[in-house]
Amino acid sequence: xQKIEQNSEALNIQEGKTATLTCNYTNYSPAYLQWYRQDPGxxxxxxxxxxxxxxxxxxxxxxxxxxxxxxQSLFHITASQxxxxxTYLCALASGNTPLVFGKGTRLSVIA
Amino acid sequence: GAGVSQTPSNKVTEKGKYVELRCDPISGHTALYWxxxxxxxxxxxxxxxxxxxxxxxxxxxxxxxxxxxxxGSVSTLKIQRTERGDSAVYLCAxxxxxxxxxxxxxxGQGTRLTVV
Numbered sequence: 001x002q003k004i005e006q007n008s009e010a011l012n013i014q015e016g017k018t019a020t021l022t023c024n025y026t027n028y029s030p031a032y033l034q035w036y037r038q039d040p041g042x043x044x045x046x047x048x049x050x051x052x053x054x055x056x057x058x059x060x061x062x063x064x065x066x067x068x069x070x071x072q073s074l075f076h077i078t079a080s081q082x083x084x085x086x087t088y089l090c091a092l093a094s095g096n097t098p099l100v101f102g103k104g105t106r107l108s109v110i111a
Numbered sequence: 112g113a114g115v116s117q118t119p120s121n122k123v124t125e126k127g128k129y130v131e132l133r134c135d136p137i138s139g140h141t142a143l144y145w146x147x148x149x150x151x152x153x154x155x156x157x158x159x160x161x162x163x164x165x166x167x168x169x170x171x172x173x174x175x176x177x178x179x180x181x182x183g184s185v186s187t188l189k190i191q192r193t194e195r196g197d198s199a200v201y202l203c204a205x206x207x208x209x210x211x212x213x214x215x216x217x218x219g220q221g222t223r224l225t226v227v
Contacts, residue, residue, distance in 0.1 A: 032212055089154070103151065
């Protein structure tokens with residue numbers, strides 16, 4: 001069955017460092033991969049979308065990579081700030097199926 | 112409105128009762144989705160509407176769950192004979208196009224359903 005794994009439930013890093021979150025998937029061939037941010041008591045908020053034929057996408061301090069051979073996406077936040085503390089969700093789509101989400105990684109940036 | 116609106120924010124109901132959860136999508140968004148999120152889990156797909164029709168309802172867990180979108184805008188998720196296992200946050204999202212592809216989904220703040 002299809003499976004999406006986000007490397008850890010929780011990740012703690014020091015302010016100013018780069019946070020790297022991992023999303024691995026099996027039994028799936030996504031055409032698109034999206035990353036969302038979710039704060040407690042709120043719905044997910046879209047951050048970035050990357051297509052299967054794109055290796056990397058950047059937006060301000062965010063960078064996403066997509067390796068269809070390794071079946072993995074890496075999500076980086078550079079110069080992390082306490083305000084970046086949230087849960088980050090990876091979501092996959094094949095183009096004809098709805099977004100399928102991972103469990104998320106809870107990031108805490110410590111000042 | 113500016114974003115996706117869900118009402119109520121919180122709903123507590125007794126086991127066996129019927130509940131309705133409402134979603135007002137962003138104006139002009141033809142696609143609407145319902146997801147369910149349990150504590151510590153990611154959103155789990157329930158049903159997707161394109162316009163008025165349910166294009167994919169494969170995520171509905173059983174026939175106690177039903178959703179409608181009669182005029183292609185507001186949607187209502189209906190749960191009959193609620194069970195304690197139905198307790199979760201129910202999220203609604205909308206998008207301009209099909210969010211399984213090249214389009215982002217905009218989520219509401221969710222309705223927290225508690226079945227006691």
